[in-house]
Amino acid sequence: MEFAQWVATQRNVSGFLHGIEADQPADSLVDPLRPGLWRLGKLTSYDRAKRSGARVVLVLSDTWGYPSYHGEHGWPPEDFAAWEATVRSLARTHRDKTLLWEIWNEPDAPEFWRGDYAGFLETYARAYRVLREELGPNALIGGPSLSRFDPALLDRFAAFCVARGCEANFLTWHELSEDVSSLEGNLRSARARYIDGPSYTALRAGALHVNESVAQASQQRPGALVAIWYHLEHGGAAAGARSCWKDAHEESTCFNATLDGLLTPVRMEPTIAWWTQHAYAAGVGRRVESTTDNAAVTVLASAGSSTSPPQLLIGYAPVTPGAVSMDARIVLHGVRDLLDAGASVQAQRLAADTRGAAITRSPATRALVPELLDGSAVFTLTMQPHEAYVVSVIK
Numbered sequence: 001m002e003f004a005q006w007v008a009t010q011r012n013v014s015g016f017l018h019g020i021e022a023d024q025p026a027d028s029l030v031d032p033l034r035p036g037l038w039r040l041g042k043l044t045s046y047d048r049a050k051r052s053g054a055r056v057v058l059v060l061s062d063t064w065g066y067p068s069y070h071g072e073h074g075w076p077p078e079d080f081a082a083w084e085a086t087v088r089s090l091a092r093t094h095r096d097k098t099l100l101w102e103i104w105n106e107p108d109a110p111e112f113w114r115g116d117y118a119g120f121l122e123t124y125a126r127a128y129r130v131l132r133e134e135l136g137p138n139a140l141i142g143g144p145s146l147s148r149f150d151p152a153l154l155d156r157f158a159a160f161c162v163a164r165g166c167e168a169n170f171l172t173w174h175e176l177s178e179d180v181s182s183l184e185g186n187l188r189s190a191r192a193r194y195i196d197g198p199s200y201t202a203l204r205a206g207a208l209h210v211n212e213s214v215a216q217a218s219q220q221r222p223g224a225l226v227a228i229w230y231h232l233e234h235g236g237a238a239a240g241a242r243s244c245w246k247d248a249h250e251e252s253t254c255f256n257a258t259l260d261g262l263l264t265p266v267r268m269e270p271t272i273a274w275w276t277q278h279a280y281a282a283g284v285g286r287r288v289e290s291t292t293d294n295a296a297v298t299v300l301a302s303a304g305s306s307t308s309p310p311q312l313l314i315g316y317a318p319v320t321p322g323a324v325s326m327d328a329r330i331v332l333h334g335v336r337d338l339l340d341a342g343a344s345v346q347a348q349r350l351a352a353d354t355r356g357a358a359i360t361r362s363p364a365t366r367a368l369v370p371e372l373l374d375g376s377a378v379f380t381l382t383m384q385p386h387e388a389y390v391v392s393v394i395k
Contacts, residue, residue: 011036011284012280012284013210013238013240014033014240014242014280014281015035017241017244018039018040019258021044021045022048024257025259029263029274034053037054037209037239038054039211040058041062042062043094046097050098055098057101057102057211058101060086060102060127061104062105077123083126084130101140103124103144104120104123106147107123107144108147108150117156121160128141140169142171142172142209144173146173148175148177151189154171158194167204169206170207173211176215177215178217178224178319180213180228183235184231184235185235187235188235195208207239208235209237209238211239211241212241213243214242216246217354219261219356220353220354220355222386223317224317225388226276226280226298226313226388227315230299230300231298244260249265264357269360270358271356271357271358272353275359275362279313279348279388283301284300284302288301288303296326297314297316297317298314300313301313304393310392311391311392312330312389314330315388318385324385325383326383327382328380328383329379330378330380331376332393338393338395343393343395345369345379345392346366346392347392348363348364349364351363
């Protein structure tokens with residue numbers, strides 16, 4: 001890690017799907033996370049989401065409802081007039097809000113779409129036309145929010161919109177596998193084809209959003225969370241959002257105001273995932289160069305500021321069964337002056353916890369005694385599968 005070499009101001013690619021209400025959880029549990037995106041199906045918590053600093057997405061299909069979940073409407077192709085009227089009413093009602101307009105969630109998943117893909121494409125095009133009529137040329141409208149990265153379906157979507165005259169100003173899909181090693185490559189491929197390539201210029205796809213991530217098994221695995229943010233950042237995602245699942249008590253974290261499981265239900269106390277996201281938010285805006293030679297280890301490093309020390313967030317996320325502990329050799333460049341001036345190196349362990357138990361205080365830190373070699377600080381961390389460490393240089 002090269003703490004003396006500034007890379008860029010990185011946008012926060014952590015965010016949420018639902019997970020908040022107008023009065024819960026407390027601002028003190030939301031504000032430190034500084035989410036970059038909030039994906040909502042209703043706007044009763046819009047003001048709170050905006051105050052957190054997040055860009056807010058309204059998912060029109062959530063507002064319409066899904067017949068498979070006893071929604072009040074049928075599928076849009078059964079009554080396009082009703083669908084268009086609903087979209088027009090929503091646009092008129094919320095035109096004063098700063099929103100990103102997402103048309104349909106997971107049209108490739110049977111729970112959220114019944115019928116052929118062509119029906120979804122027509123549903124998208126009709127909603128797009130209404131939104132443009134009501135909101136004008138600067139409204140940001142996106143999709144298709146596939147349940148996974150599917151180049152064939154993305155191609156069909158992009159080609160349809162180019163031919164039909166609709167746009168996807170932000171291109172969206174979900175990454176919900178425990179193995180996120182392909183995430184960065186998927187983002188780079190999508191950017192090359194749909195944003196930078198000549199074939200789909202008319203799509204006006206200016207950004208890529210992975211608007212659901214974190215597999216169910218990874219909810220309380222700090223190593224997996226670090227890996228997701230690492231690959232989102234390195235792949236060039238403009239935004240990401242944590243998915244919501246059933247927790248260890250079989251309760252959905254989508255609608256219990258727990259920030260998609262970062263908090264315990266009822267008592268609203270932080271879990272290890274909350275502390276991990278807190279550490280990410282603390283350093284995201286001050287990225288410095290970091291590299292790793294182990295595919296199971298991801299590293300995000302941040303320069304110091306007037307309020308925060310130089311920080312290293314390192315996660316160990318093996319995807320093969322039977323993984324064991326490993327020794328990670330860490331080399332910090334550009335901190336010799338700080339150490340000579342009396343700074344100390346401290347490590348905070350973020351241990352995996354599948355139950356999502358409450359952690360009311362920040363996990364304990366311990367001092368490290370690095371070896372100084374050629375102006376760099378060198379030390380070793382023994383890491384267990386799925387855990388992460390926050391390493392800080394404290395003045």
